[in-house]
């Protein structure tokens with residue numbers, strides 16, 4: 001693949017997002033109406049670009065960033081939101097700093113004057129995932145797979161009875177992966193709805209397998225998709241449509257090419 005994003009390669013819904021691309025050219029990205037693009041990056045691949053990213057944040061983002069007590073969390077926030085601005089600006093053919101965001105009543109962000117462009121952002125540990133669509137509600141969630149002490153308690157408290165039962169039938173070795181699959185699928189759905197964790201997580205049931213099943217309250221219009229965004233991560237994408245073409249890749253940032261794009 002040459003240039004910046006170009007036409008992302010089609011991937012199967014449960015496929016690896018293994019396409020490499022570079023944010024080098026300033027050509028706008030075309031996104032068809034029934035398509036969702038999913039991009040994954042690791043923060044460690046972005047370090048030299050941090051200063052450029054920070055300069056594109058608006059006063060609300062800068063204030064949010066400054067409220068993090070720990071330096072590494074401030075850096076992570078700047079990188080995630082800087083990358084979000086950079087990526088979205090390529091779809092809207094504008095400068096990253098020109099984007100204006102607003103928030104729904106439960107905190108779901110959207111772009112003002114978006115021309116129908118929708119997005120969802122998730123970050124976990126060293127990774128960030130961004131999904132972009134046109135006139136379709138979407139929600140993405142990724143998690144780094146890692147040991148969690150109270151995993152069984154979380155399943156009991158937050159998962160539906162069917163998910164609880166399914167989880168308990170698995171061997172201990174399978175349960176860790178199953179937990180993160182279920183968790184990201186549930187979070188992707190509530191993020192797609194825009195309700196976040198105010199939507200009861202036990203009011204709907206997601207499957208642990210691929211393709212992903214989804215049943216329960218407010219689910220009929222939605223499809224859920226398994227993502228393998230990067231080594232050590234698992235993820236899910238919720239789309240308010242059953243007919244969607246999913247593609248994407250791993251973003252690689254090359255700082256020498258960023259300055260021309262980022263600084264207006």
Ligand SMILES: CC(C)(COP(=O)(O)OP(=O)(O)OC[C@H]1O[C@@H](n2cnc3c(N)ncnc32)[C@H](O)[C@@H]1OP(=O)(O)O)[C@@H](O)C(=O)NCCC(=O)NCCS
Pocket residue numbers: 080105106107108109120121122123124139140141142187190191192193194195196197198
């Ligand atoms: C959204 C939520 C599920 C995030 O889950 P998480 O796994 O901790 O974090 P992720 O990295 O996956 O997602 C965070 C991103 O989701 C987005 N987001 C926040 N609220 C959202 C919502 N209600 N719906 C969809 N997306 C949302 C933001 O882009 C956020 O990134 P930011 O914090 O860097 O701005 C959870 O934080 C939540 O329910 N928040 C709602 C809080 C709320 O009700 N606020 C009301 C007052 S504004």
